[in-house]
Amino acid sequence: MIKVILIDDEPLARSITREYLQSHAEVEIVQECNDGFEGVKAITHYKPDLIFLDIQMPKINGFEMLELIDHPPAVIFTTAFDEYAMKAFEAHAIDYLLKPFSKDRFDKALLKWFQQRGNAPDKNPQTLLQEEIRQPEERNRIVVKEGGNIRIIPVHEIQYIEAYDDYVKIFTQKEMFLKKKTMSFYEQSLDANQFVRVHRSYIIQLSQLTRIEPLEKDTHIALLKSNVRVPLSKSGYAKLKTVLGL
Helix, strand or coil: CEEEEEECCCHHHHHHHHHHHCCCCCEEEEEEECCHHHHHHHHHHHCCCEEEECCCCCCCCHHHHHHCCCCCCEEEEEECCHHHHHHHHHCCCCEEEECCCCHHHHHHHHHHHHHHHHHCCCCCHHHHHHCCCCCHHHHCEEEEEECCEEEEEEHHHCCEEEEECCEEEEECCCCEEEECCCHHHHHHHCCCCCEEEEECCEEEEHHHEEEEEECCCCCEEEEECCCCEEEECHHHHHHHHHHHCC
């Protein structure tokens, strides 16, 4: 039996998907979720083969939800936001159903997944998350999973970000959070007028910078308001001076 989860804040949308799945006896809907928080819990518990996922939802959106799952299942998007469609396909999503979609279009999407599942490796949802398809709210916050809890960190609270193997450490005034992302991702996605990558292992928020100090032999460090000393690479130092107009 193929385990499926429906994640959409619109009950009518879920009921349509549920109705379309009735003709597929090999598919079992193990859970329906109203938002991304519920989706994370359900996916962790049931480990489904496939999810039908809306993008624009309250609390956290579909992309943010996928970021919180270590091994996301295959995804078919079901959403009204067609501006994301081409980018989703380019990022190798299984399929993208634009609401309102017909039973025929739905069956084609499901058949596409069956064929890929049987004849080739599943598309990796993590590839999708690296693409530049962020929604506006994602520019202003970072969503992290902390044990069984989900935390939303406003970017203005971030002091600096540090590379940590396959993760990054995100430091606020009082806490540190781990996120399975790359430094390059945040270098590209955070506002360049607020955040500067000053070293291959560090990104700082400019508002946290108090001064730049020489170290030794043409090297420098940045001193932050929290008294943290961040090393500056030569290119990072040059970039920082440019941003500061020095």
